[in-house]
Amino acid sequence: MAAELLGGTSEPSVSVEDMTEPASLTQDEAVVVTDRPGVDDLIWARGLRKNFGDFTAVDGIDISVRRGEAFGFLGPNGAGKSSTMRMIGAVSPATDGRLQILGRDPATDGPAIRARLGVVPQTDNLDQELTVRENLLIYGRYFGIPRAQIRARADELLDFVQLTDRADDLVEPLSGGMKRRLTIARSLINEPELLLLDEPTTGLDPQARHALWDRLFRLKQRGVTLVLTTHYMDEAEQLCDRLVVMDKGRIAAEGAPAELIGTYSTREVLELRFATGENESHADGLADLAERIEVLPDRLLLYTDDGDGAATAVVERGLRPASVLVRRSSLEDVFLRLTGRSLVE
């Protein structure tokens, strides 16, 4: 029950042996993952598309999210992340393509799917006129859960998101971080198997972000499958086992954070800062030191597997940059390489 799960006891009461395959699926069918969803695919999409009039928000994407995974959609604003999330949430009909959520078709089984999902929308849509606790109580009713059960669960969830002492306050005066935590608590009222989080920490201060990450991490440990969108690279690296980078409605890259860095960037990045206006003129002379060199208005980025070696080579060539920094490649480098540096809005 919720008590032991929320209380954080680590007793593995839910074991792998409990997993039973639906009888209709033979082993052969489960192996062919490209054509039809496997047993562990909670989300499975092929050629998924969403148009709004003439505008194509999602342009034929393939996704498989497996049970227990933390899966991320990364991308700039307008990349199609939220549209994808709304289709996965069985609230927005797909224009084209095939989509299965929890083994069901959202076009026909919307309510059945939504009964087992938790949704944290991009903008909080809590009932401002109700108290913190009332928001949980009524939300549970929308799932048809008996009142006594919701009350018990609400207490546990308020404890889980550290809002117990605000339980009987109205939502309106709460801080952004508290509202976000309440929204997360609300999304867990039906003990979902799959939690969808659309930009869960956008607009929050660092303390609130870390507090949220901590809660999400604990949920993941308890076996909840997490799917989140973000444009924060640190968030994706912290939380996601696997992610896709979306750009202009398409998937630009897919993999684990480390894989993506390995594929699309070098191990390290050497950042050189010369005097104003001189950065570009030095670029050609240093190009051979790196696999790739990027010229920014205020600095040069040398992508290389050996940052220190490259830095030494720069100094040996008699150059004296104002500052030298060797750092590890991050998801942000991958992101910017794949989606470009220009604003798309």
Next chain:
Amino acid sequence: MAFGTREAPSDADLPWSVRRSLPRGSRAVFEGKMLNYKGNWKGSVVSSVLEPVLFLAAMGISLGTLVDQGGRLDQGVDYLVFLAPGLLAATAMQTATFESTYPIMGALKWHKTFEGILSTPVKVRDLVTGHLLFILFRLVTTLAVFLAVMGAFGALEMPLGLLALPAAVLTGLAFAAPVSAFAAWVQNDAGFAALLRFGIVPMFLFSGTFFPVDQLPAVLQPVAYATPLWHGVSLTRGLSVGQLDPLLAMVNVGYLAVLLLVGVWLARRQFAKRLVI
């Protein structure tokens, strides 16, 4: 059940909604609206008692004395008796309209609470039905108080007059459904000002609440007869004064029922257009 259980999905474990027991979604929506209403019911109770008392006293008795001196009405009743059912139906219209404008736009656009509800098994049609159930509750309670005040003023023919309550409730619902659709159709609350100015207020004044429609200029009479409030007033008044024309009553009920059904259809359609995108 627990988070992330590894059991294969089995229908027996699924909540009600999945097993197609339909009314519960709308009931939960109704419960949600009641939870909101709990915060401001005191004010609405006071006004629902005070308003009929003030209106009936000021217009029915004071103005009525003047009217009655000028000659009898068609029904041969005092002006107070004539006016009271008109106000009853008009109150139904106002209550239903108010509850179906700002609260709908708020839930749809400003606070997006409908969006939150639709992330659950609740369906668009449950939102409409739940909303109308709440309007039904508001109408029954408000109008029952009004009817009691009418009785106290001696403006109710018994026992037929008791049926004025369902008549007025039907009138209110017939407004609530299409107005909800309208609230989901307009982009901002400027539309509500127009609705009041060109719809609700003229109807309140000219659809037989305060004087018989045949007192209007001949060209305007068909317009008045075509308004839903006139049908509501006609039905309510026929019952409360105890002079019901069965044929006319059937036309009135039919008109209001059709408006309600068309309104529900429009509201479902319009809610879906705004929410399922």
